[in-house]
Ligand SMILES: NC(=O)c1ccc[n+]([C@@H]2O[C@H](COP(=O)([O-])OP(=O)(O)OC[C@H]3O[C@@H](n4cnc5c(N)ncnc54)[C@H](O)[C@@H]3O)[C@@H](O)[C@H]2O)c1
């Protein structure tokens with residue numbers, strides 16, 4: 001039996017594929033390569049170029065592979081884009097999740113792990129770690145589209161023989177400690193990615209969005225989780241579903257908050273040289289403090305994080321960024337030529 005990873009050519013999905021292969025699993029990937037890269041998919045995985053909203057390709061995937069469970073990463077993830085074009089987010093994140101679930105039920109696949117987000121909570125009322133029972137008040141179409149998918153999963157699990165785990169990720173960062181994959185998107189806006197690019201001279205400076213938050217140094221506080229621990233939580237969720245565990249929704253974070261300045265200091269330490277910092281106004285829609293209460297994932301899924309260290313997260317992110325500058329551009333050229341030769 002194989003695990004189907006949707007969005008397996010993307011940042012988190014490509015780490016998941018490696019983690020599954022490392023664990024001895026058989027892996028099938030479907031990705032339309034809108035933000036992902038074919039070269040990011042481990043060669044041992046079977047790859048389908050296609051859209052998770054395309055019933056024909058889904059039927060083909062389910063017919064050609066014995067799929068035991070789905071790990072569903074495919075989606076659109078840029079918050080301001082979701083505000084500007086909400087319908088495309090409801091279509092790609094909610095509508096296509098519906099198509100995928102429908103095709104899975106028809107094919108008799110009844111286990112799914114879903115990529116949700118801390119954005120479903122909106123701005124927490126108090127500066128305290130947020131648990132899964134906190135009010136759900138997404139403040140943008142991205143968060144809303146993910147919450148709607150969670151609700152579909154809940155209802156389908158009530159109506160059918162179907163179990164799921166929805167993981168609400170906090171701030172995912174870092175790269176595979178073995179250097180096999182990392183965050184490769186060109187126009188990423190995430191703080192650690194941006195700061196690593198600045199440290200390597202790929203951009204002139206980093207802007208600090210707001211210095212007047214009610215936090216210890218005036219900058220925004222987030223819970224940064226190493227992507228390797230995040231994919232480990234998915235392996236725990238898979239084991240939970242395999243042993244007959246009930247459907248559940250769980251936060252993925254460390255429960256520790258770091259400010260923007262903490263992150264920039266860590267990047268400076270890792271790079272061994274200062275980065276240019278510009279202090280600017282707040283970015284619209286940013287909360288002061290977003291930190292997970294992740295006790296449920298530890299208790300129910302037996303998740304034990306192994307990379308809970310901001311310096312380590314940043315070191316792996318910089319190492320990947322450096323590789324991306326040198327090797328990967330060559331790899332992309334090689335891969336493009338290989339794919340062109342094989343008809344893509
Ligand atoms: N990166 C984060 O900090 C973060 C935080 C919370 C939740 N998430 C969720 O995790 C998941 C993965 O995020 P990521 O950071 O790896 O993003 P990403 O953009 O790197 O990966 C998404 C992948 O899905 C593919 N894709 C998108 N729509 C598709 C479709 N309709 N059919 C087939 N493939 C499609 C893209 O080509 C890409 O390879 C997303 O669902 C995102 O909402 C990410």
Ligand SMILES: O=c1ccn([C@@H]2O[C@H](COP(=O)(O)OP(=O)(O)O[C@H]3O[C@H](CO)[C@H](O)[C@H](O)[C@H]3O)[C@@H](O)[C@H]2O)c(=O)[nH]1
Nearest residue numbers: 117118119170171189190191194207208209220260286290
């Ligand atoms: O160039 C930058 C980028 C970010 N920040 C600050 O750094 C912190 C982190 O910002 P990111 O853009 O890295 O991440 P967000 O917290 O905005 O968003 C993340 O967390 C959300 C949930 O809270 C969603 O899951 C979303 O997908 C995920 O990217 C914020 O205080 C932000 O204001 C800067 O100061 N400068």
